[in-house]
Amino acid sequence: MSLNPILRRVTNRIIERSAKTRAAYLQRMSDAKKDGTARVHLSCSGQAHAYAASGEDKVDLTEGTLGNLAIVTAYNDMLSAHQPFEDYPKIIKAAAREIGGTAQVAGGVPAMCDGVTQGETGMELSLFSRDVIALATAVAMSHNTFDAAVFLGVCDKIVPGLVIAAQTFGHLPIVFIPAGPMESGLANDEKSTIRQRFAEGKIARADLLAAEMAAYHGPGTCTFYGTANTNQMLMEFMGLHLPGASFVTPNTPLRTALTRESAQQALRLSALGNSYTPVSRILDERAFVNGIVGLNATGGSTNLLIHLIAMARAGGIVIDWQDFADISDITPLMARVYPNGLADVNHFHAAGGLGFMIGELLQTGLLHPDVQTVAHESLEYYTNEPILRDGRLTFREGSRESINRSILRSAEDPFQPTGGIKRLAGSLGTAVMKVSAVAPEHQCVEAPVRVFHDQREVKNAFKAGELTEDVVVVVRFQGPKANGMPELHSLTPLLSILQGRGQRVALVTDGRMSGASGKVPAAIHVSPEALDDGPIARLQDGDIVRVDAVTGVLDVLDCDLAVRTSVRADLDANQSGTGRELFTMFRQSVNAADAGAMIFGFY
Numbered sequence: 250m251s252l253n254p255i256l257r258r259v260t261n262r263i264i265e266r267s268a269k270t271r272a273a274y275l276q277r278m279s280d281a282k283k284d285g286t287a288r289v290h291l292s293c294s295g296q297a298h299a300y301a302a303s304g305e306d307k308v309d310l311t312e313g314t315l316g317n318l319a320i321v322t323a324y325n326d327m328l329s330a331h332q333p334f335e336d337y338p339k340i341i342k343a344a345a346r347e348i349g350g351t352a353q354v355a356g357g358v359p360a361m362c363d364g365v366t367q368g369e370t371g372m373e374l375s376l377f378s379r380d381v382i383a384l385a386t387a388v389a390m391s392h393n394t395f396d397a398a399v400f401l402g403v404c405d406k407i408v409p410g411l412v413i414a415a416q417t418f419g420h421l422p423i424v425f426i427p428a429g430p431m432e433s434g435l436a437n438d439e440k441s442t443i444r445q446r447f448a449e450g451k452i453a454r455a456d457l458l459a460a461e462m463a464a465y466h467g468p469g470t471c472t473f474y475g476t477a478n479t480n481q482m483l484m485e486f487m488g489l490h491l492p493g494a495s496f497v498t499p500n501t502p503l504r505t506a507l508t509r510e511s512a513q514q515a516l517r518l519s520a521l522g523n524s525y526t527p528v529s530r531i532l533d534e535r536a537f538v539n540g541i542v543g544l545n546a547t548g549g550s551t552n553l554l555i556h557l558i559a560m561a562r563a564g565g566i567v568i569d570w571q572d573f574a575d576i577s578d579i580t581p582l583m584a585r586v587y588p589n590g591l592a593d594v595n596h597f598h599a600a601g602g603l604g605f606m607i608g609e610l611l612q613t614g615l616l617h618p619d620v621q622t623v624a625h626e627s628l629e630y631y632t633n634e635p636i637l638r639d640g641r642l643t644f645r646e647g648s649r650e651s652i653n654r655s656i657l658r659s660a661e662d663p664f665q666p667t668g669g670i671k672r673l674a675g676s677l678g679t680a681v682m683k684v685s686a687v688a689p690e691h692q693c694v695e696a697p698v699r700v701f702h703d704q705r706e707v708k709n710a711f712k713a714g715e716l717t718e719d720v721v722v723v724v725r726f727q728g729p730k731a732n733g734m735p736e737l738h739s740l741t742p743l744l745s746i747l748q749g750r751g752q753r754v755a756l757v758t759d760g761r762m763s764g765a766s767g768k769v770p771a772a773i774h775v776s777p778e779a780l781d782d783g784p785i786a787r788l789q790d791g792d793i794v795r796v797d798a799v800t801g802v803l804d805v806l807d808c809d810l811a812v813r814t815s816v817r818a819d820l821d822a823n824q825s826g827t828g829r830e831l832f833t834m835f836r837q838s839v840n841a842a843d844a845g846a847m848i849f850g851f852y
Contacts, residue, residue: 306351315350360403376733380413383849397519403427483553486603491635539620551681555761563849596653683771696793700725741767757771774842792808
């Protein structure tokens with residue numbers, strides 16, 4: 250199947266836009282490779298320090314002829330998604346020795362959970378944690394003793410931060426290793442109903458806690474299709490995982506086999522062998538286009554409209570929200586996974602999963618097939634699924650049909666003909682909206698504004714019975730410069746209640762709404778943000794705003810904002826507490842959401 254002409258046009262546009270910065274990046278990677286195996290150039294003292302605690306691997310490390318694998322891990326045992334990584338270093342080291350290599354834990358990176366910090370002050374560090382993770386990875390890799398690496402991470406900011414760092418060390422082969430989703434617990438629709446009933450005061454907090462504990466009950470990622478699982482999809486669509494690795498549950502023989510093979514494959518790809526495949530060769534413009542297709546086809550997290558831009562910029566590739574919108578217009582929505590449906594990622598995986606989707610999208614010309622991956626020179630290989638045969642990992646042809654069409658459909662018979670992401674623009678700036686879970690009758694809302702400067706103010710107004718009419722809820726001064734751009738997902742239950750009462754409701758914010766954005770239309774990531782004198786800072790209660798995902802419009806009607814003075818919010822309370830004082834420099838240097846909301850000045 251020939252490539253879709255619009256997909257080709259968008260790809261060429263990105264290549265042309267990125268020509269100078271990409272060339273500069275690739276030259277840096279070429280220069281970084283020239284010195285060969287890094288550790289042999291260390292001083293004797295440097296090598297002694299690096300190998301002092303390596304035990305049985307010390308001789309192999311000293312001789313410098315075998316591949317040495319860096320392990321960068323996001324392990325902690327508080328968060329379910331990363332707890333399974335505890336035993337991975339031992340597994341990886343044993344796998345490396347089997348093929349004559351070595352492995353060392355180069356360093357750890359922080360991993361925080363947006364689920365824990367929703368509605369709390371810690372959420373104001375969440376987005377910035379991505380750049381901290383990139384920095385921490387750079388420190389881990391700076392010892393310059395490695396021929397390849399494996400990166401262990403799953404959740405919301407961890408994978409994007411690790412990808413930014415992988416781009417920075419793009420002269421090395423790097424394979425990403427996931428931990429997989431937890432087994433299915435309480436059904437997502439039942440969990441959502443219980444949250445709404447609690448918000449309405451109809452059940453006690455003990456009932457809510459029992460439901461949440463039944464939903465999040467064991468090791469692995471949360472099973473809804475939020476940012477964490479969107480990350481895993483991207484790593485497969487972009488060729489940084491082994492095929493089928495994303496959604497294999499933790500602590501199973503297949504999960505262990507995939508971890509072992511990932512480690513060995515990373516060493517096979519080093520410059521010491523005949524299959525040298527650095528990350529810089531994998532993450533080209535086509536890989537990012539494939540990732541954007543996957544984001545739309547699966548109805549993935551809106552957070553990736555920020556993260557993918559930052560991830561690409563780290564490799565000299567410039568993508569923007571118009572690229573996302575144009576690709577969305579030609580990409581069929583093939584999956585219904587909560588919050589876009591009732592199924593969770595385990596059900597999605599069992600129905601055929603990513604291998605089925607990749608095969609379908611390749612057949613319809615909606616993916617670049619001729620891309621380099623960590624496993625093969627073609628994305629076609631990712632239509633295969635991993636299995637154990639006589640205890641050994643092998644890959645067989647994956648499903649060519651969906652096993653459950655209520656969850657997963659073909660590209661020719663999708664749930665809707667276009668993807669889940671829309672770009673909105675108008676007199677209020679530019680924003681994005683995830684519409685894959687928003688019913689058509691709710692995708693255009695025109696209503697009076699209620700302006701808030703904090704999500705707690707919204708909750709208080711709801712409890713006081715003030716939100717009884719059609720309303721566009723505006724929550725501003727939530728951008729990266731103001732307070733780190735927290736997610737406002739805790740507003741979802743109450744906004745859903747208003748919509749359920751028959752009110753026309755929408756959210757407009759310069760903050761984030763999360764990968765779990767659901768059935769209420771939310772124009773998020775509004776840029777410029779209020780603190781940057783964006784038009785959103787000049788809105789007043791009662792202004793009529795049109796939020797239209799059908800035509801891509803975000804406008805204030807019958808009002809000239811240019812003649813008004815921008816409101817200035819008191820942000821003193823956001824400057825300290827829960828570590829926020831340590832991130833003053835981040836708030837001062839971060840760029841806009843539509844440029845990646847990052848502190849790094851890539852190109």
